[in-house]
Amino acid sequence: xxxxxxxxxxxxxxxxxxxxxxxxxxxxxxxxxxxxxxxxxxxxxxxxxxxxxxxxxxxxxxxxxxxxxxxxxxxxxxxxxxxxxxxxxxxxxxxxxxxxxxxxxxxxxxxxxxxxxxxxxxxxxxxxxxxxxxxxxxxxxxxxxxxxxxxxxxxxxxxxxxxxxxxxxxxxxxxxxxxxxxxxxxxxxxxxxxxxxxxxxxxxxxxxxxxxxxxxx
Numbered sequence: 001x002x003x004x005x006x007x008x009x010x011x012x013x014x015x016x017x018x019x020x021x022x023x024x025x026x027x028x029x030x031x032x033x034x035x036x037x038x039x040x041x042x043x044x045x046x047x048x049x050x051x052x053x054x055x056x057x058x059x060x061x062x063x064x065x066x067x068x069x070x071x072x073x074x075x076x077x078x079x080x081x082x083x084x085x086x087x088x089x090x091x092x093x094x095x096x097x098x099x100x101x102x103x104x105x106x107x108x109x110x111x112x113x114x115x116x117x118x119x120x121x122x123x124x125x126x127x128x129x130x131x132x133x134x135x136x137x138x139x140x141x142x143x144x145x146x147x148x149x150x151x152x153x154x155x156x157x158x159x160x161x162x163x164x165x166x167x168x169x170x171x172x173x174x175x176x177x178x179x180x181x182x183x184x185x186x187x188x189x190x191x192x193x194x195x196x197x198x199x200x201x202x203x204x205x206x207x208x209x210x211x212x213x214x215x216x217x
Contacts, residue, residue: 009094009137010130019095021083029188034195035066038073044105048072051104052181054143055124056132058100059196060205064123065104070111075103077188080143085187091139099143103186113151117158118214125208127172133208145181161215
């Protein structure tokens with residue numbers, strides 16, 4: 001990943017300064033998940049739900065979710081910013097406003113939203129603002145975008161419960177963006193990013209963690 005150094009972007013880009021992007025995706029995305037064998041872009045089975053999460057570098061974040069029983073498919077991409085259909089190189093400039101996010105499609109009969117959010121909160125440090133561990137920049141921010149009212153309720157309640165635990169242990173307040181996915185298109189990332197740690201088993205996987213468990217609701 002693009003790490004450290006003076007090139008790290010730690011201020012959110014304004015619409016005036018954002019890259020223009022393009023009207024269509026400039027690369028091909030694989031049809032199937034390398035590990036699960038399921039479609040990345042759908043169609044997804046009826047009744048399945050979608051959640052979008054950002055935990056810093058999306059390589060390791062995606063792996064944490066595809067290993068959860070009940071998860072149907074995952075994919076990495078760019079979300080929450082301004083530039084339409086960006087490339088990875090453009091996101092790394094800090095001029096798209098996008099976070100590195102993971103799409104998680106799951107069967108709510110087999111895994112609960114709470115259990116997925118437990119994975120989310122416990123596998124990064126949601127208090128670090130525009131960084132995650134050694135990765136610094138707006139693209140590495142913590143983000144949680146929901147698609148149903150049930151997800152919205154659990155997202156807020158787990159956020160509040162986890163922040164209470166963190167503050168009691170001396171951490172700063174949570175900086176995670178929590179909100180609806182509506183109006184925030186998810187732009188799939190390039191082929192080589194999808195299921196990266198399956199293709200490159202010993203590849204880069206850096207996440208700060210608090211070591212604190214999410215309490216039950």
